[in-house]
Amino acid sequence: MAGSRVVRGLVLACHPGPTLAVTVLTALLAWSAGQAPGRALLVTSAVLTGQLSIGWSNDLVDAARDRAVGRADKPLATGAVSERVTRIACGAALVACVGLSLACGLASGLVHLVLGVASGWAYNFWFKRTVLSPLPYAVAFGALPAVVTLALPDPALPPAWVVGTGALLGVGAHLLNALPDLADDEATGVRALPHVLGAVVVRRVAPAVLLLGTVVAAYGPGIDPAGWLLLGVCVALAGVAVLARGGVPFVAAVLIALANVVALVARS
Numbered sequence: 001m002a003g004s005r006v007v008r009g010l011v012l013a014c015h016p017g018p019t020l021a022v023t024v025l026t027a028l029l030a031w032s033a034g035q036a037p038g039r040a041l042l043v044t045s046a047v048l049t050g051q052l053s054i055g056w057s058n059d060l061v062d063a064a065r066d067r068a069v070g071r072a073d074k075p076l077a078t079g080a081v082s083e084r085v086t087r088i089a090c091g092a093a094l095v096a097c098v099g100l101s102l103a104c105g106l107a108s109g110l111v112h113l114v115l116g117v118a119s120g121w122a123y124n125f126w127f128k129r130t131v132l133s134p135l136p137y138a139v140a141f142g143a144l145p146a147v148v149t150l151a152l153p154d155p156a157l158p159p160a161w162v163v164g165t166g167a168l169l170g171v172g173a174h175l176l177n178a179l180p181d182l183a184d185d186e187a188t189g190v191r192a193l194p195h196v197l198g199a200v201v202v203r204r205v206a207p208a209v210l211l212l213g214t215v216v217a218a219y220g221p222g223i224d225p226a227g228w229l230l231l232g233v234c235v236a237l238a239g240v241a242v243l244a245r246g247g248v249p250f251v252a253a254v255l256i257a258l259a260n261v262v263a264l265v266a267r268s
Contacts, residue, residue, distance in 0.1 A: 009075035010075070010081055013055065013074070013086055015058060019051040023048045025144070026148065035148070035152060043151050046112060049097035050116060052089075053093040053094040053097055054124065056089055061125060065188040097112075101113050104150075111150060123137070134171040138170050141171075143163075161221065164213075165260060168212055173257060176253055178195075207241035210256040218230050226267065234260075238252070
């Protein structure tokens with residue numbers, strides 16, 4: 001019983017939503033690139049362990065702040081899992097990530113470790129408290145397609161439009177991810193770019209950034225009926241995000257992000 005409680009706490013502390021989203025995106029990119037199943041599993045596992053280390057280190061860094069504001073959704077703050085156990089899990093994930101990443105090939109491994117995982121850790125320890133907070137997201141998401149293509153039997157860099165779409169998707173994801181926690185973050189002195197802009201502005205800027213990513217995804221590989229359809233749908237969603245009220249704008253922005261993910265996979 002105690003063991004299952006610890007496992008549940010670790011799962012919740014790893015930021016399961018973003019971790020799952022990035023891992024699934026990697027698997028889809030690997031499939032789209034034509035990687036063999038074993039190679040695709042290796043790359044996806046490398047990214048998963050990297051995301052686990054980032055999620056757990058984030059909650060370790062924020063544990064005192066989360067306790068101060070009474071975050072009931074944070075296992076370290078409620079005592080559902082100890083900091084010691086989380087540190088061990090984080091360290092094990094990081095060691096596994098290094099091994100798995102380098103097994104994908106030196107170029108792919110270094111891109112993942114330096115531009116992907118290190119960016120996530122840098123965000124947790126410093127960028128999260130500055131107006132440069134979107135930068136690690138842009139770098140990590142922009143580099144993710146290269147992690148996949150550099151792990152192919154014939155390593156290659158992805159097209160510039162793929163990198164650009166990924167980077168804009170990362171910035172949009174950061175803005176959306178920050179929205180629910182703005183009040184709690186400000187109460188403990190965190191002042192990243194979303195906090196400086198404020199919730200009202202972020203709700204407008206996030207869909208605009210994501211829509212720009214849609215434009216890049218639509219025109220990058222050459223405009224065609226699929227590109228026009230993608231652009232039309234996302235323009236409509238951006239209109240909803242700007243004009244609607246309540247939780248609808250957030251949902252519309254998330255749908256634009258999902259459309260960009262589909263474009264990355266289908267058009268790259």
